[in-house]
Amino acid sequence: MTDNTNNTPDGIQKFSMNYSERELECTVEKEGNILHLHIDNNINADLEIQQDGSLIQTSGPELPPSNIDFIRKHVLGQDAKGSVVATSGE
Template sequence: MIEDKDTTPAEKDGKYEFLMHYSGREVPCKVEKNQNKLNVHIEDNIQAELTIQQDGCILQTGGSELPDSAIDYIKKRILG
């Protein structure tokens, strides 16, 4: 049996831009949310992929290693 992929827009899908405190300074952060994936670009030189788990937790699944505080901040900005 072939399962259909869920391609309907998930809640709050889209592009987000904001400033965040990273490495002792305020830097621009761009996040693109698509379903349960967050593609993060910080200051045009740091990229990471985060995955939203079923229970609402966010795990880093690729890219540059982000500190837990940065992941928590991104989660609050995107998911509330």
């Protein structure tokens, strides 16, 4: 079984994405199997990368599944497999 959590290096990526019908800057810091999101300098959330490549939101305001999927594909690669699982934020 492949461990998808180690397929991409740790580090910071910056890109734009649509959120709430606006184009916002997104910074993602990857530390091991955790993605720390900073959207437009006022939205912060953490996503945990699961063994199967899916993401579970572990903190912050609940993000739409489409945004989490976009982040997963952008950060982990277009071939990233898995589903999006949202949990209640803090």
